[in-house]
Amino acid sequence: MLRILVLGAAAGGGVPQWNCGCPACRASRSEPGLQRTQASIAVSADAKHWFLINASPDLRQQLGATPQLHPKAGSLRHSPVAGVILTNGEVDAVAGLLSMREGSPFTIYAHPRVLAILKANSIFNVLSETNVRRLPIAIDGSFEPILPDGSPSGLEVLAFAVAGKGAWYLEGKSHPEGGDGAGDTLGLRIADKATGNYFYFLAACAEVTDDLKRRISGAPLVFFDGTVWRDDELIAAGLGNKTGQAMGHISMSGDNGAIAALSGLGIDRKMFLHINNSNPALLRDTAERKAVERAGWQIAADGMEIVL
Template sequence: MLRVIVLGAAAGGGVPQWNCGCAICRAARERPELQSTQSSLAFSNNGRNWFLINAAPELRQQVTSTPQLHPTSGELRHTPIAGVILTNGEVDAVAGLLSMREGSPFNLYAHQRVLAILKANSIFNVLAEKNVPRQAIDIDLSFEPALADGAPSGLAVLPFAVPGKSAWYLEGEIHPGGDVEEDGDTIGLRIEDKASGQYFFFVAACARVTPELAQRLDGAPLVFFDGTVWRDDEMIVAGLGVKTGQRMGHLSMSGDDGAIAMLADCGIAQKVFLHINNSNPALLHDSAERASLQNAGWQMAHDGMEITL
C-alpha cells in the first residue's frame, strides 16, 4: 500500500504570493481554501516511515499541519521522516532543508548536479553529513531509499530525466555540477511499493511531453504533473512578469502542446496537477479553466490532499 500526502501544491512564492496584488492572490487572502504553500509531497508504504519529495520553504509549517509527520508520542526527539528526495535545485525545492537542521538523522537523495549546488552553498552545511548523508542518484537507475537507521524501506524509486532547465538563479553562472549540458537538473520519479506493486509518478517540472515521457506514464495508476501555468504567456498577459512558462522550464496545462492534450491518451487512472503558480486561473474553483481540466479528467492538488493506492 502506498499513501501520498500533498504537503504543498503551489509553485514558487505560494498562493497568495507575499508581494502580489493580482486578482487570484487578493481572493486567496480572503478565502483560505485558495491558499497553498509551495510544492512538496510525503509518501509512505507503512504509515510509520515517511519520505519527502522536495523540501519547500514552508516545510516546518507543512510538517506541523500534517499529524502523520509529528514525533511519536512520548519521544523527546523523534521524526517519522526517513529521507528527502530532491527533483531539482530550485529555491522552492531545497530551502526547506534548512528547517531540518536540528540533528535528527535522515537521508538526502538527489542527482549529483543538484548535490553540487548544495555543496557550493555553505549554508547547507548546517545539515551535518554525519546525520544527513547525501546520496547521489542516477538517471534510469532504481534505488531503495533507506530508513534513518539504514534498514531497507521496501520502496523502489526510479529517477528519470524530463525536459527542463537548471535553477533560474544559476542563469549566466558556472553550474557547480559542471558547465557541460547534461540531464540531472530536472528529474521525475517513479515510486513503487515493492510488496504491493502499487506505484505513482511525480513530475513537478517539465518543459514538454516527449513521446518517451508519454510512453513512460502510460497506464499509470497515479501521476502528479507540472501545472505551473494554464497558458504559456499568462504571466506576461497578466502583467506579472516577462517570462513565458517555457522560458521558466514549465509546460502549460492548455493548448495543443499542453499537458492536458499531450497526456489525454495515456490511460492514466488519476491525473493531478501540482506546482501551480499564483497566476494560473484554474486555481479559482468556479473558473472556466477549472471546469475544462476537470472535464478532461484532471484534479487540482491542494495542501493536505491524501491519496492511497
C-alpha cells in the first residue's frame, strides 16, 4: 500500500507566522487546529521506510510530532527516513536538511540545478557525503529511490517540469548551474510499484498548462499549490508587495485559477497545500473556504494520513 503523511501544509513562514497579526495568524494562536507548519509530506510503500518530499524549516518539529518517523525502539541511532526528494530550491523546501546533520544515512534526490545550489552554499557541507548521497533527478525520467542499505524502496517517482520560478534569494544573481531555469520547479508522480497506486505532488505551480492537465487527468489524488486565494492577495491585505504570479504561484480562484483549471479532469481527491497565512480559505467559516469545498477540494492539515 502507498502511505502518505502530511507533515506540514503551509507556505513559507507557517501559520501562525512569527511576526504576523493577520486574521489567520491571530485565530491560530488561540485555536491550535488552525496551525500549520511549512509544507512537506512523507511517503512509503512498506510503512517502515519513508521518503520526505521537501525538507521544510519545521522538519525537526514535524518529525517529533509523527510517531511513524521516530527511531525504532531499542536503537540508539536510527531513522525511518530513507531519503529526501526536493521539488525546488526555496528556503521552505531545503532548510530542513540542516536538521538532518547528525550522521544517519539517507539520500537527497534533486534536479541538478537544485543540487548546484546546495553545493554552492557551504553550510550544507554539514551533511557529510559519507552518509548523505546526492543524486540527480532527470526531468521526465522515472527512478526508484533506494534504502540506505541499497535495497529497492518499492516506489517509482517521475519528476516533470511545471511553470514556476527560481528561488527568490537568487533573484538578480547568477544561478550556480546557469541555464534557462528548467528544473527549478518540479511536480512529482509517485507510485507504489507493487499495486500501481499513485498520486501527484505539486507544491508550487504558476500555471495549469494543457500538458499538466493531461498528466493529472483521472488521478486518484493530487496535492496542489494553494498558496493564495487571489493573485493580489498579499498586496490587498497590506502584507507584501508581490502577486502570487510574481512568486511563482497560481491562485485558487478566478477564471485561470486552480479550481477552474482543474475542474472536470476526473481527479478523485484534490488537496490544497502550501497555503499562505494570507489565504482566507484557511479559516473554516469563510466564503472562500466554502467555495473550495463546494468545488470538491480539501484543505490539507498537518497530521493527515492517506492510504492508497
